[in-house]
Amino acid sequence: MSNRKISLSSVDYLVLARELSSQLRGAWVDNVYENPDYGYYVFKFRAEGVVKKLIAIPGEAVFLTRYDHPVVSRPSPSLTRLRKLIRNLRVEDVAQHDFDRIIVISLSRSSLNAKLIIEGLKKGVIVLVSGDWTILFTSQKMETGARTLREGEKYAFPPSNIIDPRDVTDAGAFEEFASERVDRFIAGKLGFGSKIMSEICCRAGLDPGSRVENKMQTIIDVARMLVKEAEENPKPKLYYSNGSPVDASGVFLVSMKEFEQKSFETMSEALDEYYAAMGFEARKGVERASRELEKLLKARERMVSEASMLKLKARTLMDNLHLFQTVLDSVKSGKEPPEGVKIVEKNYDKRIVRVLFNDIEYALEMDSSAASNASKMFEEAKKIEKHLSEMDAKILALKEAAPSKILPKKKVEEKKWYEKFRWNISANGSLILAGKDAGTNELLVKKYVGENGIVLHADFVGAPFVTIHDVENPSQEELEEAALMAACYTTKAWEGKYASLDVYWVKGSQLSKQAPPGQYLPKGAFMVHGEKNFIRNVELKLWVGITDGGEIVYGSLGKVKAKCKRYAYVVPGNRDKNKEAARLVDKLLEGRTLPRKEVARLREIVRSIIPGKHCEIHYASPSH
Incomplete structure (x- = not known):
């Protein structure tokens, strides 16, 4: 980061x-x-x-x-x-x-x-x-x-x-600054700062290092x-x-x-x-604590290593007491050390001899026995471990304090009221809503469809109700977009690989929960009274594209093509929609680099758009 x-x-x-x-x-x-x-x-x-x-x-x-x-x-x-x-x-x-x-x-x-x-x-x-x-x-x-x-x-x-x-x-009021550099004038004298200064220079084609001179009006x-x-x-x-x-x-x-x-x-x-x-970013006091923690952790690592090495050397001395005692005796008498041991340094002033045994260097006191040297190494290791115990308490306290940087916790998704339904935005900006199940079908009609509101339904058992929210006189284009949703999200038809469905629309006043005598209307079902207005042969074909700004758009070809340079269409098929959604997003993003989280988000959006559980995707050719 x-x-x-x-x-x-x-x-x-x-x-x-x-x-x-x-x-x-x-x-x-x-x-x-x-x-x-x-x-x-x-x-x-x-x-x-x-x-x-x-x-x-x-x-x-x-x-x-x-x-x-x-x-x-x-x-x-x-x-x-x-x-x-x-x-x-x-x-x-x-x-x-x-x-x-x-x-x-x-x-x-x-x-x-x-x-x-x-x-x-x-x-x-x-x-x-x-x-x-x-x-x-x-x-x-x-x-x-x-x-x-x-x-x-x-x-x-x-x-x-x-x-x-x-x-x-x-702009002539700034005449006195004509000899100033452009960047200093915009960022400093006008108080815009470097970010806006760079943008003004870029848009106006100005050299930031040049003089203001007659450029004031352009800048303003x-x-x-x-x-x-x-x-x-x-x-x-x-x-x-x-x-x-x-x-x-x-x-x-x-x-x-x-x-x-x-x-x-x-x-x-x-x-x-x-x-x-x-x-x-943490404030300065926390930053200092973080730096101190980092130093302590490094020091602790060194001390743990030092204590371990001291104990290893002490145990080696105890396991080879006769050998190391012979080494000490030979040093004091001026004789050669026994085989397998190399003298690295003799310091008679400090009375220390450094010897190499099995690739490990030992600093031994000449005037102490091998056993005494081992004992002193054990004691030194214990002192370090006691210091480590004190250090661990301080490290724990610093760890419990704030880190140098903190990230927010999980995102709290605030759903819009219409997100309980399947929804889309028409080319004219109207909100199109469709029920997802019996419960949302019931809610949609009862709460969000007025007497003069438009309700669409595919001529197929189990189809969802669809409405164009707060639009009583929709255009033909809007009716066709809503009809597309009514047809495509009739799950049984999609999974049954239907090519098209007939869709009809009626006014809200034509729907009722009053069942004929001896019959019962289940949740999400309504009686339709009066004439139905049919839109015939609505293809089960959804177009999906991505805008330059990274927004997923879906619906009719006309709407998607107007907003997106890259798009494809989805129809009923045999392939798993989860895998197909991932492939479609990867195809739409070819040549672009987005954070992994954003790619995952786009995949989930496309997955939720595709009806049913299976599909087939066809990528648009340049001729479309």
Whole structure:
């Protein structure tokens, strides 16, 4: 894993602010947790029975998460105080402050107004202020020449030189910087930072090392373009190098086009995946503990080896007492040592002789007997082992402390309400829903089909009910897409290798649970009254493709072909669909490198799309 920290820009924070406003407005603060060793807070919100968790890392990032993140079980006094202040406050709005890397969450309850401020700038903090900007809580006390962060003081935003390109009416106002280098002007004088500087230069074809001169209007125009994309057409991305994520952005960065990319619906999702892969870096105190642990473990390894060698030598001495005693006597008398023993060194000043026996070197005291030398070696080994016992206690304490990096726990999947059904999105953006079994068929018709809603059903026993959600007058194209689902997901027909089925559609008002006299309607079955509108000979053929952004699209040829360059079609067959799904994804990804987890995810999506248990896949030719 790379140790590089993510670098979010003011454009990224603009995307985040708009997303968070949409997803948190009207929610209530349920609780807040922290992990001080890794410097992050987890804010828990509830909205209409749904729990949403916001990760806030002062000085770094803020995003909604679907993972479980480790937090301390015993809150600190400051966290306890924050909990009392913030619980049961309602989110009124989420906004970006002055196009800076600062998120302001406006909160209220009855007559109480407050703001939760999350600063993403270097040395940023999390602050809760009252309606008159008095600091009620700060994650870190601070006193600089520009501001004082302490409870009871008035809050002041950190000093910033960032320029909002939307407010620039005359690029000539920057004339004094004409002699500045382009990179320094954009990153420093305009306050955009190196990430946006690289993107502006890339889009405008500017040399970062050249002088600004007459390029000011171009720079401002490209900056405005980036802001407009962030506001009107954000395209959150995660960028990978060698399979590991290296950065994220709220809009597509041309300057990062050489990196492998993955698209996301929201910036939060991109950041969530980044931190799931890269983890959270420990704060300095924990880093020092981690380094100390590493040193202790290496020292312990050396000492264990030394103690083992001493005991081995001592046992060898005891097993060969006569031989080693002869060696010591020969050294003192000036005679040659016995065969099998080599004298390496005689140090008469220290009264030590070093001898080699069976490729092991022994340091023996000349004035001690061989038995005494062995005894002293045993004693030295015991001293080392006693020291090891003390060292092990310290190692255990450090191991129980936080590691240098921590990863979130399992992902908590928050299913959308429609994910209980089989679902797809039509070419027009409408949600098409199909029952998966008798229970979901019953639920679909009773809860999600109105009097004037459209319901489709294949003319085949056991077929699912299908509807186009909240669309009373669908286009012919939408009807055909829904009919395709009705036919293909009639499992008995698919496994029976039918080539096509007739599908009919009716209004919701034509369905009832009133069975004819003497008959019983099982769960998931409905009586159809009145005229049926038939769509004849609907082929059991599903097209599946992948977009440049890595999204799986399925349905009719027209829809898939419009969004994907690579695609195939699936029909009933004899091959195992699990193996075929894996082969299909590998084929669609040829020439592209994605992390293994992402490949596995795509395989599971395709597996779930293919009806029944068996299939046959045909890969599209360029003529399609």
